Amino acid sequence: MPDDPAQQGRWDPVFALPDVAIHAAVLPTGQVLAWGRRKDPAGSMHQQGCAPFLWDPATGATTSTSEPERADGRPVNLFCSGHAFLADGRLLVAGGHITDGDGLDQACLYDPWQGDWTPLPDLRSGRWYPSAVTLADGRVLVISGSHQDGPHQPIEEVPEIWDGTSWRPTRDFRGLPLYPRVHVLPDQRVLMAGSNAPTTILDTAGPGDWTDAGVRAQGERQYGPSVMYEPGKVIYLGGGNDADSRRPTAACEKIDLTSAAPAWEPAASMAFRRRQHNATLLPDGTVLVTGGTSGPDFNDLTPGAPVHAAELWDPRTDSWTTLAAEEVDRCYHASAVLLPDATVLSAGGGEFVEGGADNRPEDTHRDAQVFHPPYLFRGPRPVITAAPDEVVLGGDFEVQTDGPPIAAVTLVRLSSATHTVNADQRFLRLEHVGDGGTLAVTAPASSAECPPGYYMVFAISDEGVPSPARIVPVVGAAPAAATESAVVDEPGRPARRREVRAGTAVTVGLTAQCPYGLGPCWGGAYSALEHLDDVAHVEPVPNQVDQTAQVTLTHRGLPDLVGWPEQFARWANASYFFRGVEVTVTGTLVDGDLSLEAGGTVPLRPVRPGTQLSWDLRRRRRRPLTTREREAHRRLVELRPRGAVSVTGPLLLVRGRPVLSVREFGTAGP
Incomplete structure (x- = not known):
């Protein structure tokens, strides 16, 4: 029996586009503006310049449009930027790409009627993977995005608001995720629904205070979309990695911020586990989900992992309907937008670097399909x-x-x-x-x-x-004038902020499922580290070279080696893997077992390969121990210093007791 489009909808045939539609925006003219990662499809993945193009849904024709530049004429690459429409219909684009994890500090406007770009004043720092959203007063909030800072790639903690003439900062927020899922609420505040498990609300009036909005039970869920399906009502859809299988979830959660006591609660689950999928609001208020992968890897394209079937969620019944399947994998770097004829454009996918190598050419999709939802086959059309x-x-x-x-x-x-x-x-x-x-x-x-x-x-x-x-x-009313604001030293989020004490400094080795490493993909890890027992402070910038983070305890003792891995996994799921901890302990050596006496004894032993924390991001493995590190314990035994000695190395549980591996040491006495 042939498929019934009135029940499952229908996909039009695949058609070619000039480039991968990684970014797509439906313009007031009815055309779609899109751009990909690189001008030359055979060139470097990190080339500068951008080749945006227009696609006309009415005719199927594609045309090139002008290319964005800085005020001094330098080309910019708008890949990995954030964008939102101004009240007058121009598209504001903020940030962009230098290399993976390192963003541009540029911003520009695209005029749909003139087809040209206007550079704006620079942002406070580069932003790679920022989000942008139009506020109730017509201003545009730009939030998050990473940049290169020496050897590290920190996320910009200070959101900025474009008020029509200049950028104005709000209060900072430590531990922002990349591409935060943000929505403007009916009370004009902005909800950050993910991908971190704790959700927060930003008040964009004045300096911009942050308040807690509850915790999603599904935890950290990267590369899952959220949708505000009615004013103040938000659903978060799948994503992330389950702690056991590393696969994304099919589970969904929703929250009604207009209720007297808003809280996240379960919504009906999708039929398919998905990560890297898109969610599109339709004219009848339903939500269409397309694409994504169900596999354990960040962008798993192994046969059977990509999800081709679409799904439709009806908020009125909290139920899902499985729809027709598209022909092409639409996973990482795919996009989907509602068109003026009530169909949906599903496009793109590919153009990523994995382990230092470009993706396979067959996994890059310079093409698209148009989906006709079931509602178009249920009677005459108004x-x-x-x-x-x-x-x-x-x-x-x-x-x-x-x-x-x-x-x-x-x-x-x-x-x-x-x-x-x-x-x-x-x-x-x-x-x-x-x-x-x-x-x-x-x-x-x-x-x-x-x-x-x-x-x-x-x-x-x-x-x-x-x-x-x-x-x-x-x-409506003209945008209100922005209140003068100032960046403050203390983050604006008071919840879970703990007193910083002179406790033990602990280095934590974390491997991000995200291929760009701990620096750019920091938000979920930061949030999880904040929730570990006895943690007073989390350093706001991780070590991108070694893929480690540093925390300070509330006391001078040792971290909880039993509880921490489980606690971390509860908050981060398998979006990050806990590789272990390293500490520096100072005391005096005790003859015999060479323990270190520092408010008790800590046995010492040679550092063993596979226990070191430093991580080679490109090769996805631990960095080899140096000869000096392997020999540190032997040299300490031979030297037997009598004064105070500081020993640094991995801290492990051996038969239930903490044991410190000697990776390096220093002495204060003769």
């Missing part, structure tokens, strides 16, 4: 014959239709998607009077519910069939 040139917040407007009776009028904000993030998409169901002909429609009350910008207006029939959209600007 047509909007007339709509206003603009919609004014708090007012009424008329929409004229032809065709079947109308049951609903909805607004969907234009999409701007990349790396599973589409922070700006927003769905609103509007009040209306009439069921056909001329509809009297009430606009949203304020920009807090509906940030200014361009939206698609859909009329939906009694059978649930949406019309092709009319794209209109939603306007």
Whole structure:
């Protein structure tokens, strides 16, 4: 029996694009602006310059558009940037790519009608993998993103807001994830739903205070999307790595920030485990999930791992429906956006570096497919014959239709998607009077519910069939002037902030499932380290060279070698692997067993290969011990210093007792 498109939808054939649509934005003109990683598909993955192109859904034609540059004419690569639409329909793009983990400090605007780019003042630092979202007052928040700083690749802790003339900082936040999943709430604050397990809310008024918003039970879930399916209601969909299988989860969680006591709660699970998937709001308020991989690796493309079947979540029934399958793997670096005709463009995938080598050519997809959801096969389609040139917040407007009776009028904000993030998409169901002909429609009350910008207006029939959209600007009060703000030394998040004491410094070896290492992929690890017993302080920047982090204990003793690995895994799942700890202990040597006396005794032994913490990120293995490190214990035995001695090395449990491996030592006496 042939598949029924009224139940499963239908995919159009695969068609070619000029480049991999890693970044895609639906413009007010109805065209899609997209760009990939490199201008020359045969050249370096880290070349500068960018070759954006336009695709016209109405004709299928693609055309090149102008290329972005800095004010001095230098080319920029907009790969791995964040983007969101201004109220006037121009696309703001912030950050970009120098090399993996090292971002650009550039920002620019794309004018859909002129087809040109305007450089903006530079950001405070480079941002690679930042998120951007339009605020209720029309300003744009840019948050997170990593950059090179000497040998390290820290994440920029200070979010910035573009107010139309300059960038203004908010309070900093330690442990930001890359591409934070952010959503503007009806009270104008910004929810950061992930990928960290603890979720937080940023108040963008004044200096920008942070408050806790609860913890997702599924823990750290990288490369899983979140969607605000109604104002203030957010769902987080899959992603991450389960602690046992390392596979992503199919589980979903939702939160209603408009309730009296908001809390994350389970939502129905998807039929498939997914990571690197996209989630797209549709005109009827349902959420379409496409692509992703179900395998244990970061971007697992082994046969059977990529998920081709689409799924649809209905918030009204909290249920999932499995839909038709697309032909192409749409995993890492794929994008998906809602088109004005109520279909969905699913595109891209590939163009990544793994272990120092480019991905296989067959895993790079300079192509796309268009999905026709089931609602397009359930009866005659309405047509909007007339709509206003603009919609004014708090007012009424008329929409004229032809065709079947109308049951609903909805607004969907234009999409701007990349790396599973589409922070700006927003769905609103509007009040209306009439069921056909001329509809009297009430606009949203304020920009807090509906940030200014361009939206698609859909009329939906009694059978649930949406019309092709009319794209209109939603306007309201002018953006409020930004309050002067200042960056403060102490992070603005008071929750779980512990007093820093002069306790033992502990180095922790962590291997990130993310291929870019601990520096850029830091947020989930930082959050997990904060929750370890007896940790008073986490150094805000990890060691990118050795792939280690440093924490300070609340006391002068040793860390909990039994509890820490389990506690860390509970918060981070298998997005990070706990390789062990290293400490420096100072005391005096005791003859016989060569223990170190420092408020008790700690047995010493030679450092053994496989216990050292330093990690070779490119080769994905521990760095070899040097001759000096292997010989450290022998030299200490021969020297037998009588005064104070400091011993540094891995701390291990041997038959239930902490034992310190001597990797290096120093003496203070003769």
